[in-house]
Amino acid sequence: MMKKLYYLLLILILLTAASSCILNVGAPVEIQPPPVQTPQIPKVSRELDEAAKQLISEYFSILFTVPSVDIYTENTATGTIPESIVKYISEQTIKEGNGNPEIGIHLPRYISLNGMTIIGYDVVRLGKDSKPDVTAGFVGENGDNLIYFCKINAKVRAIPNETFEKSFLVQLDNTYLKKEEIFPTDIDGMRVEIRYDVELENTNGDLKIVKAIESNIKPGLKNRLFILNNESITRLPYIDISQTADGSIYNNPADGEIYEKEKGIIVNFFENLSLLDRTRMNLLSHKWTQGLDDVRGYWDSLGIAKDIELTEDYTTNFPYESLPLRFDMEKIKSVDNFNVVPHPAYSDKIKWYFVNFDAYVQKTNGITDEDYLYRYDYLVILSNESGSLVIEKIKLNEYYVIQNNG
Numbered sequence: 001m002m003k004k005l006y007y008l009l010l011i012l013i014l015l016t017a018a019s020s021c022i023l024n025v026g027a028p029v030e031i032q033p034p035p036v037q038t039p040q041i042p043k044v045s046r047e048l049d050e051a052a053k054q055l056i057s058e059y060f061s062i063l064f065t066v067p068s069v070d071i072y073t074e075n076t077a078t079g080t081i082p083e084s085i086v087k088y089i090s091e092q093t094i095k096e097g098n099g100n101p102e103i104g105i106h107l108p109r110y111i112s113l114n115g116m117t118i119i120g121y122d123v124v125r126l127g128k129d130s131k132p133d134v135t136a137g138f139v140g141e142n143g144d145n146l147i148y149f150c151k152i153n154a155k156v157r158a159i160p161n162e163t164f165e166k167s168f169l170v171q172l173d174n175t176y177l178k179k180e181e182i183f184p185t186d187i188d189g190m191r192v193e194i195r196y197d198v199e200l201e202n203t204n205g206d207l208k209i210v211k212a213i214e215s216n217i218k219p220g221l222k223n224r225l226f227i228l229n230n231e232s233i234t235r236l237p238y239i240d241i242s243q244t245a246d247g248s249i250y251n252n253p254a255d256g257e258i259y260e261k262e263k264g265i266i267v268n269f270f271e272n273l274s275l276l277d278r279t280r281m282n283l284l285s286h287k288w289t290q291g292l293d294d295v296r297g298y299w300d301s302l303g304i305a306k307d308i309e310l311t312e313d314y315t316t317n318f319p320y321e322s323l324p325l326r327f328d329m330e331k332i333k334s335v336d337n338f339n340v341v342p343h344p345a346y347s348d349k350i351k352w353y354f355v356n357f358d359a360y361v362q363k364t365n366g367i368t369d370e371d372y373l374y375r376y377d378y379l380v381i382l383s384n385e386s387g388s389l390v391i392e393k394i395k396l397n398e399y400y401v402i403q404n405n406g
Contacts, residue, residue, distance in 0.1 A: 044146060048146075048202070048205065051205070051207055052146055052148060052207055055088065055200070055207050055209070056134060056148060056150055056198055056200075057131075057132050057134040057136070058088070059085060060123065060132065060134045060150065060196070061123045061125075061132035061134060062084050062085055063084075063085060063107065063108060064121040064122070064152055064194070065121065065122055065123050066108060066120060066122075067120045067122075067157070068119060068120050069108055069109060069119055069120060069121075070177075070178055072107040072108060072109070073175050073177065075107055076101070076107050076175055076221075076225070077101065077171070077173055077175045078099060078101065079097065079099050079100040079101040079102065079103045080099055081093075081094065081098050081103070081105055085105075088208065088209050089105065089208060089209050090201040090208035090209060090210045091208070092201065092210065093105065093208075093209070093210050093211070101173075101221045104211040104212070105209070105211070105212055106196070106212060106214050109224075109225055109227075110164070110168070110176055110227050111227055111229070111230050111233055112161055112164075112227040112228050112230060113158070113192070113230050113233060113235055114190075114235055115161055116158035116159065116160060116161065116188065117159055117161050117163075117164035118156045118158045118190075119156075119157050119158065119159055119164070119182070120156060120157035121154045121156050121157075122156070122157075123153070123154050124153040124154060124191070124252075126252060127253075133152070133153035133154075134150065134151070134152050135150065135151045136148045136149070136151075136198070137150075139197075142199060144201075144202055145199050145200060145201055145202060146207075147197065147198070147199055147200075148198045148200065149195070149196075149197060150196045150197070151194070151195055151196075152193070152195075152196065153192075153193055153236070154191070154192055154193075154194060155189055155191050155192075155238075156191070156192055157187050157188075157189060158187070158188055158190050159182055159186045159188070163182065164227075166180070167179065167180050167181075167182050173221055173222050173225065174223075174225035174226055174227075175225060188347050189238065189347055189348025189349070190235060190238060190347050190348075191235070191236045191237065191238045191239075192233050192234065192235055193233065193236055194232060194233050195215040195232045195233070195234075196212055196213065196214060196232070197213055197214075197215050198211065198212045198213075199211040199212075214232040215231075216231040216232050217232075218231075237344070238346045238347050238348065239258055239259055239342060239346065240252040241255060243256075259342075261389065262340075262351065262353070262389065263338075263340045263353075265307045265382070265389060266338075266340055266353060266380050266382075266391065267338050267340070268306075268307060269307055269308060269391055270324070270338075270355070270357060272302070272303060272304045272306075273304065273323060273324055273325075273332075273335075274324070274335050274359070275302050275303075275304065276304075276323060276324075276325050276332075277331035278325065278331060278364070281323070281325050284298060284320075285320065288315070288320050292311070292312055295310065295314055296310045296314075307391055308390055308391045308392075309383060309390040309391065309392050317392060317393040317394070318394055319394075319395070319396075321396070322394055322395055322396035323396075324359060324376060324396075324399070325361075326399075328363055328364065329361050329362070329363050329364070330361075330362040330363060330364045332359050332362075333359075333361065333362055333371065334359065334360045335357055335359045336357065336358055337356075337357055338356070338357045339354075339355070339356040340353055340354075340355050341354045342354075351381065351383065351384075352379065352380070352381050352382075353379070353380045353381075353382070354377070354378075355376075355377075355378040355380050356375065356377050356378075357375070358373060358374065358375050358376075359373070359374050359375075359376060360372075360374075361373075361374050370404065371404075372401050372403070373401070373402045373403040373404075374399055374400065374402065375399065375400060375402050376396065376398075376399045377396075377397040378394055379394070379395040379397060380394050381393040381394070
């Protein structure tokens with residue numbers, strides 16, 4: 001009996017070892033992840049791409065050169081294609097969609113942005129050839145049709161939201177009818193980028209627009225026309241002061257000319273303020289309390305008042321404590337390293353600038369005089385309401401020591 005149990009146990013041990021060997025045959029092979037597939041970049045011939053971009057540029061330069069959006073109000077409500085752009089639209093879109101508000105040809109509309117409502121558009125034009133500032137990039141294909149993502153750079157006419165609400169009557173479909181005229185004093189100018197997705201029909205190289213819709217579209221006419229639906233538009237700096245890579249010329253010469261003129265007035269003003277040494281500041285402090293005529297007369301005698309507008313609000317617009325020379329300073333020896341940058345709120349009427357500059361200052365500390373390098377940070381507001389460009393207001397944000405050369 002014991003022998004049988006012994007042999008049975010031995011057989012079980014051998015069977016277990018054999019199964020273990022079978023399981024271990026061919027050790028697990030490390031599974032390699034599939035190779036990364038490089039997405040195929042869609043391509044279009046250079047000739048076709050150039051033709052498409054030319055078509056898109058012409059189309060948007062017509063569409064977004066309109067002094068008042070109300071020109072398109074009826075077209076938007078009924079889905080009727082305006083005559084000015086019919087020649088760019090495909091036959092299929094005209095036959096199947098004309099007269100349908102969901103046609104897929106989105107026209108310029110009223111849009112609220114930063115507390116202002118856009119009421120008119122004008123495409124920015126660049127260079128001597130006045131080329132519309134419209135860019136288009138090929139995205140891909142939808143069957144035989146070509147898809148492009150487009151950006152339109154436009155200067156717009158805008159009014160405060162509260163003025164818009166008083167001047168226009170909203171309809172059930174979110175179109176608007178003008179009920180009273182808008183005063184020119186209520187209109188300001190801004191610069192914006194508008195984004196569109198465009199689908200082009202390609203019939204043997206003959207290109208026509210099937211759809212031209214706002215990017216980030218909200219489905220339904222009423223939702224899209226809601227004036228706070230502004231996801232397809234971005235406010236840009238009103239003047240373009242970017243320059244070529246070598247810094248030799250401005251990319252937009254017209255804006256560069258405006259900027260250089262305004263910058264020159266600002267720089268000249270702060271350079272002239274260096275005339276106010278400690279003695280003159282003491283004299284000015286007395287005149288500051290005497291009234292506008294005394295202050296203007298004194299600044300005129302120093303040549304400081306040339307490009308500024310001194311009014312009865314001079315103590316608010318040009319605060320004594322915002323002048324560069326402080327109580328413990330003897331005089332400003334030099335002013336340089338100016339950095340003059342348009343404020344984000346800069347517009348056709350709101351000419352605000354951030355201004356930074358360095359100044360070597362002689363300080364009086366008891367018996368010895370020491371030179372310090374200071375950096376000043378100002379907000380400067382310009383105005384041309386009087387017919388000439390002047391500095392209307394300054395505000396000193398901060399000043400601090402950079403270096404002690406004592």
